Amino acid sequence: MRPSGRLLRAFKGWLDTRAVVRVAGADAAAFLQGAVTNDVRALREGGDAAYCATLTPKGKIFADAFVRLAGSESDEFLLDVDREKSSEFLRALRMLSLRKRVTIEDANEHRVVVASADADVGDSSARAVRRDERLEQLGFRGIVPASDAAWRDAVADAHARTRIALGVAEGASELANALPLECNFDALNGVSFTKGCYVGQENTARQRFRGVVRKRIAPFVAIEPGARAPSVGGKIVNERGDVVGDVIAAIEDEDAVLGLVRARMSFIRAHVAGEPGSAFRIADGARVGVEPPSWWPTEWLDAAEE
Structure with a gap:
């Protein structure tokens, strides 16, 4: 059952199922490095985004996220997260951030998550909207100012249909309480096996070691x-x-x-x-x-x- 053209849909616009969280401060990079499954240090080396998840202590997915640098500043990050889970996600990050020099806040008033099936994203968004890190077939994705009129149309349904046809789960309703490798994070560039420790790492590493x-x-x-x-x-x-x-x-x-x-x-x-x-x-x-x-x-x- 390879996804045929009739199962895929064109899309370009706002993903209204996603929300934006801002993490900033002197300890922001180190904090995120210890909180998510992927290596956010790559963003300082020119990476566009890091697809990842936060895990429970038992290694099951709490929430998925895309982590992006906000502009050229290495101590400010924008996270694309499940809208229905965003309040819980904020609380969980704030609990982990005690005694860290970080600010964690809702950024939805000024920014939105967008996606496009092709590279025609306009000059104003060219740097912010880049290839989806999971699969080339998922097109382009990013975070742009909420005032950007080019992205006003909501496309969540068409995007979800294409994503599901390709076999890619997203959001709490599809991922929560599963192990990252059960959700194919190892093939979707969602987990690093070479970075340092993070919450829930042991079960993920053990599952990979067993093969x-x-x-x-x-x-x-x-x-x-x-x-x-x-x-x-x-x-x-x-x-x-x-x-x-x-x-x-x-x-x-x-x-x-x-x-x-x-x-x-x-x-x-x-x-x-x-x-x-x-x-x-x-x-x-x-x-x-x-x-x-x-x-x-x-x-x-x-x-x-x-």
Whole structure:
């Protein structure tokens, strides 16, 4: 199930599902370095942004974020975060920042998160809107002044459809309480294995060292006409009735029903290989096809275990 053109959508505008948080101060870079999964030091060396997550002490995702330098100042950062989680995110960062020389504040009044399917972002935004760090197919993304009239249209639905068709989860409703490698952060440039310590690092490092990730997020498409989108939290099962995984996102329109499932890799491997009994369906619903997207490393399926 490689995403065909009919499953993707053009988009350009404001991502109204995202919010902006500002982190600034003499300790801002060091503070973020110890709070998120990726290496924010690369931003000082010319990187556009660092896609990352903050984790719970047990290593599960609390929130995802894109960290960007605000202008040329190395002690001021802008974070693109899930709007529904932004208040909790602010509180969590402030708890971590005790005795640090940092200011952490809501920046939504003056800035918005934007995305575009192509590089036509205008001269005023060319430096602020850059290639999405996760996948080239996700286009361009950045943070711009809220007053910039070129980005007034909201495009969250079209962007989400393209993202889901590509097999990329985003936001608390899709990522929370999962492990970063289950959410494919290792292939989406969302985690550094060479930086220093950060909250929740031990479980992530242990999972990588063992070389086995038993569950991952993958895209699915209904393969029956008239299918209805399953509810988030619904189950996908195989022909034997084994639970393959949980639906974490689903979209339904006139063209298709598609979504994301956090599924056991052993079942995906059997499904791709066409083994007997390995066809998938929504529990009490339509048949669905699940195929690893083209950006998945081939060794992920090779390493799948029961």
